[in-house]
Amino acid sequence: MPDSNYLFMDLIPEFIKQGQLWVVLYIIVSIGVVITILMENRNPSKSLAYILVLLFLPVVGLIVYYFFGRDLRKEKIFKKKVFKETHIATEFARKYFTDSERELARMEKEIGDLISPYKLLLSQKQSLVHRNNSVTLLTNGEEKFPALFDALNQARHHIHLEYYIFTRDDIGNQLTEILIRKATEGVIVRVIIDDRGSNRIKDIPRRLKEAGIEVYQFMPVRFASLSQANYRNHRKIVVIDGKTGFVGGLNIDDRYINNGKHQLFWRDTHLKIEGSAVKELQFNFFKSLSFVTRKQYELESAYFPETLDYEDGATISVVASGPASPHPYNLEVLLSAINQAKKSIRIANPYFIPPAELLTALELAAACGIEVELIIPAHSDSYIVQHASFSYLKSLIKRGIKVYLYKKGFMHAKTVVIDGKLSFVGTVNMDIRSFYINFEIAAIVHQPAFAAQMEYQFSLDKADSSLISAREWVTRSRSKKFIDSVCRLLAPLL
Structure with missing residues (x-):
């Protein structure tokens, strides 16, 4: 009668015998993660980005998803x-x-349609008007x-x-x-x-x-x-x-x-x-x-x-948002204000990886003749974030948005001034993480004198920055553009 141990070994696939059981385990875990990602019904581009990372970067993909992607809990x-x-x-x-x-x-009566962020927060019971x-x-x-x-x-x-x-x-x-x-x-x-x-x-x-x-x-x-x-x-x-x-x-x-x-x-x-x-x-x-x-x-x-x-x-409302919020209120109040701008939009932000709706709103504002200016760091504390940010600038500049690179140091301010009337100051970066994942807060301030101070500070920051010309950005080396594009691919994961 044949030895039962030999019979058992004959039933095991050869690649497992060769010590590759981990391949099977990885495939099983990866399938489970992909199903989880699909069931979360998150932004399609973000879901696709995670799935591609899992497929093309074995092990690394799981690690990235564990630290940055899980919504399971x-x-x-x-x-x-x-x-x-x-x-x-x-x-x-x-x-x-x-x-x-x-x-x-x-x-x-004073600011017209720029009242919309205050109305939004009050109607959604997120902030009173003070x-x-x-x-x-x-x-x-x-x-x-x-x-x-x-x-x-x-x-x-x-x-x-x-x-x-x-x-x-x-x-x-x-x-x-x-x-x-x-x-x-x-x-x-x-x-x-x-x-x-x-x-x-x-x-x-x-x-x-x-x-x-x-x-x-x-x-x-x-x-x-x-x-x-x-x-x-x-x-x-x-x-x-x-x-x-x-x-x-x-x-x-x-x-x-x-x-x-x-x-x-x-x-x-x-x-x-x-x-x-x-x-x-x-x-x-x-x-x-x-x-x-x-x-x-x-x-x-x-x-x-x-x-x-x-x-x-000043008249002030406070917008707070986080993973427990029913809606991304910090993004929504910003969009509501941008869409009502008549003259100018001035933004300073350290991490500019905007979701599609924000990018579209800014480009449309510029296309309608509104002066849109953006200051971001020339040198960031995150290599990937910086180059991901750079990948968005070509389309902004083509639409007539003035983009400045802050050269004096690191621009960490998170501010917006609209039409010289409405100011946003807070903790909110212009990226998916701030709008949808982390706990953030900002004050919305209406006071002409305060807005004038904000615009003056913005002018000082512009003096410490360099304006990017369309020709300069288009003629950058292929290697730099490639790095920007690769980092942008990772942007939904950041």
């Missing part, structure tokens, strides 16, 4: 968050609903951090901070000392930091907690360098006593201060807001707090106090 992760946001939103609207519709009617706010433009860390530290030192009841990056350096240590001192004075201090963006400061959370400060890591990760890039909290919010707020592009890091210690000049924009619009920043902080603590919070009046009216102040 999204519904599970954020289902409770949506419920908590709904609960908080209902209470917020009930307690603090203002005469937003009357304010919209007044504004419409009039008569004081808004201060803070350029770079040299202006932001002194203003922030001064406001923190004046805190009497509470300090709320929410940041993507909190670094253990001079600025980070100064902030830590202020927070600890205020906590010892009896001020309530709460800090939320993204666990991937701030993964190297384990001692700072420990020091803060020892001082009685509430510290929460947003979506904790075990190994930051091997963790997913999706669903990160990219917001930068500070609220002090419910009366003063900060929002914009600057994290807590020394590199934002141009004091000669760092080789790269860092250009960024932040806002200090005083007035009723701070309630929106506070509201969004509590939504994040509810998510990280898994608790319901009563919105006590101490956190939403009466605020001063600033005569002839």
Whole structure:
């Protein structure tokens, strides 16, 4: 009778005998991933990009999808968050609903159809309309951090901070000392930091907690360098006593201060807001707090106090979006404003990989005779992102859009000014990740004087940039164009 072991071996395909079982496993896993991608019903171009990477870059494709592409846990992760946001939103609207519709009617007489972003946010119950706010433009860390530290030192009841990056350096240590001192004075201090963006400061959370400060890591990760890039909290919010707020592009890091210690000049924009619009920043902080603590919070009046009216102040709404949002509101409000522009659109952004609808809106605006200007970095902190951005410029320039490459350093500001009337300042990059995947926030500001400041700063940034000519861009070397095209192919994955 034949040995049963030999009979069993005869049933095993030869390639498995040769130690290639992993090929079978890879094929099975890849088929499962492809089915998952198709079932997610995401953007077709993005789905196709992931499938092509899986097919043509074995193993690497799976790794790329794991870190950047998975939506598999999204519904599970954020289902409770949506419920908590709904609960908080209902209470917020009930307690603090203002005469937003009357304010919209007044504004419409001044800015006409540019009112659309405010109408969109109000109708979708995403933000109230807050009039008569004081808004201060803070350029770079040299202006932001002194203003922030001064406001923190004046805190009497509470300090709320929410940041993507909190670094253990001079600025980070100064902030830590202020927070600890205020906590010892009896001020309530709460800090939320993204666990991937701030993964190297384990001692700072420990020091803060020892001082009685509430510290929460947003979506904790075990190994930051091997963790997913999706669903990160990219917001930068500070609220002090419910009366003063900060929002914009600057994290807590020394590199934002141009004091000669760092080789790269860092250009960024932040806002200090005083007035009723701070309630929106506070509201969004509590939504994040509810998510990280898994608790319901009563919105006590101490956190939403009466605020001063600033005569002839700014009208502000705040747009926040993330993977839990039913719609990509940061993209939608931007499109609604661009589509209503009559004279000019001025954009500064570090990561310009626009989705098709945004690209079309900008090109159509330029084709209709509207002056469209864009400033992006000449040198980015991401090789792939930079060249992916460059691949979009040919079509923009052909449509008459003026594109400037910022040469003084790294352009990290995320700003838009439309018709010299409406300004957007926040954390939002012009890419798929900011519009659809990460948690972002921006302030929409209507005030002629503030818009004039924004346009003046834009003119200064243009002076530190070089305008790209159509001939210059068309005559670039084939190798550069090829690199741009390859990086653009990867753009939906970034």
